[in-house]
Amino acid sequence: MFKKILVPVDLAEPELARPAIDTACALARTSTGTIRIVHVLPMTPVMLAEYVPPDFDTQQRKSAEDAMKELTGTCGLGTDRVSGVVRQGGIYHEVIEEAKAMNADLIVMTSHRPDMRSYFLGSNAGHVVRYANCSVLVLRD
Numbered sequence: 001m002f003k004k005i006l007v008p009v010d011l012a013e014p015e016l017a018r019p020a021i022d023t024a025c026a027l028a029r030t031s032t033g034t035i036r037i038v039h040v041l042p043m044t045p046v047m048l049a050e051y052v053p054p055d056f057d058t059q060q061r062k063s064a065e066d067a068m069k070e071l072t073g074t075c076g077l078g079t080d081r082v083s084g085v086v087r088q089g090g091i092y093h094e095v096i097e098e099a100k101a102m103n104a105d106l107i108v109m110t111s112h113r114p115d116m117r118s119y120f121l122g123s124n125a126g127h128v129v130r131y132a133n134c135s136v137l138v139l140r141d
Contacts, residue, residue, distance in 0.1 A: 002106040002135075003033045008095045008128070011039045011067045016110050019139045024108040025075045025082075033105075034081045037072055038098045039064055041088040061086055092127035099132055107136045 005024045009017035024035050041060055044052060053059070068084035075082045087094040099107055111125035129136045 001031050002027055003031060004102055004104045004106075005033055005035045006095070006099050006102060006104040006107045007035060007037045008091075008098075008107065008109045008124075009037055009039050009071065011064055011071070014067075014071065017071075020108045020110045021071070021075060023137065023139060024106075025077060027106070027108070028075075028077060028081060032081075034083070035075065035077065036098070036102055036104075037068065037082070037084045038095060039068060039084070039086050040091045040094040041086060042091075043089060057088075061088070092124045092131070095124070095128050096131055096133075099134055104134050106134060107132055108139070109136070110139045 005028055007017070007020050007024045009020070021037065027033065028035050041057075041064055044057060064086045065084075068086060072079075072082045072084045085098065087098060095107065095109075098104075107128060109125055109128065111123060125136075125138050129138060
């Protein structure tokens with residue numbers, strides 16, 4: 001049913017992403033689909049730029065890409081069916097843009113239980129659900 005599945009993850013909390021990755025892998029196995037795992041790096045705030053090394057963004061991206069390679073290998077599907085990408089920017093915006101770029105059929109993601117801040121500001125999962133052009137499956141932790 002779902003041929004192209006996108007799984008947004010936070011590499012700082014890989015245990016939170018595990019249910020989404022496992023669910024996406026199970027769905028891909030039943031439909032010979034492909035999975036793309038995406039991690040979004042935040043932009044370095046301008047006011048902090050002078051306090052970090054000049055190659056900070058490059059180091060951060062390299063570290064994220066290395067972690068992504070390790071994570072994509074845990075799915076149990078062939079390398080032709082699982083890929084990873086690192087993007088930089090606003091989380092929900094970049095997730096939605098990646099879904100558009102790959103023409104995703106489904107986004108599978110996990111979400112924390114909402115707290116008061118989420119009710120007022122909204123969560124990344126909430127934004128993805130509202131603005132994605134494809135189906136979104138949100139798994140609660």
